[in-house]
Amino acid sequence: MGTVDGIRSSGKVTVLVEGALCVALSMVFSYLKLFSMPYGGSITLEMAPLFYFSYRRGWRWGTLAGGLSGLLQMLLGGYVVHPAQAILDYPLAFACTGAVGVFVKSPPMTVCGTVAAGLLRLLCHVLSGVIFFSSYAPEGQNPWAYSIIYNVSFLAPSLVMSGALAWALWRKFAKNAAA
Numbered sequence: 001m002g003t004v005d006g007i008r009s010s011g012k013v014t015v016l017v018e019g020a021l022c023v024a025l026s027m028v029f030s031y032l033k034l035f036s037m038p039y040g041g042s043i044t045l046e047m048a049p050l051f052y053f054s055y056r057r058g059w060r061w062g063t064l065a066g067g068l069s070g071l072l073q074m075l076l077g078g079y080v081v082h083p084a085q086a087i088l089d090y091p092l093a094f095a096c097t098g099a100v101g102v103f104v105k106s107p108p109m110t111v112c113g114t115v116a117a118g119l120l121r122l123l124c125h126v127l128s129g130v131i132f133f134s135s136y137a138p139e140g141q142n143p144w145a146y147s148i149i150y151n152v153s154f155l156a157p158s159l160v161m162s163g164a165l166a167w168a169l170w171r172k173f174a175k176n177a178a179a
Contacts, residue, residue: 015057019065025049026069026094027076034157039136040079041125041154043161047097051114051166054101063098070094081132088128096120100163107167114163118155125151 030046050069054062074080074090096117103113129147137146 015061018057019053019061019068022049022053023065023069023072026065027072030073035154037150037154039133039150041151043154043157045158045162045165046073047094047117047121047158047162048165048169050094050097051100051117051162052169054098054117055104055110055166055170057101058104059098059101061098062101063095066097067091067095069097085128085132088124088131093121093124093128096124100166107171110167110170111163114159114167118159118163121159122148122151122155125155 026046026049029044029048033042033044035043046069050062050066053065068091070090070093073094074086078086078090080086099117099120100110100113103109103116126144126147129151130143133147134143137143
């Protein structure tokens with residue numbers, strides 16, 4: 001049997017099924033809001049399945065799954081004011097979760113990957129906020145500062161909780177697979 005991106009053809013189906021399950025879990029977790037911000041954004045565990053999938057399958061598959069999850073979130077109730085904002089806040093921002101797959105060499109590197117993925121996603125949301133939502137900034141406040149503060153307020157807790165959960169699950173299942 002041939003290989004595609006280092007995965008046997010029969011294994012590709014397994015990867016696709018795992019990816020579909022992680023995208024579906026991400027969607028479910030996006031509706032289980034721990035806290036919602038007044039103008040959008042919420043604290044959830046939606047990134048945990050995407051991180052886990054990226055840990056297991058690498059950044060390419062993780063980026064694809066993240067982008068699909070973001071696209072589904074946009075189609076199933078996203079707030080869209082402009083096509084470029086839609087791309088920045090949904091498929092592109094969630095595709096950034098795949099970046100953790102680049103760093104899965106050791107536990108400290110995995111933490112670096114989670115932070116890198118979070119910063120990339122934050123960059124997407126901040127750019128969207130500055131370009132499309134700067135009118136929400138209080139008078140006299142810099143739109144960049146407003147967007148950064150607003151997006152960090154929900155993204156940082158979500159990142160920490162999702163990253164910790166995904167890493168714990170990955171470590172648990174990696175040990176079971178090796179045994």
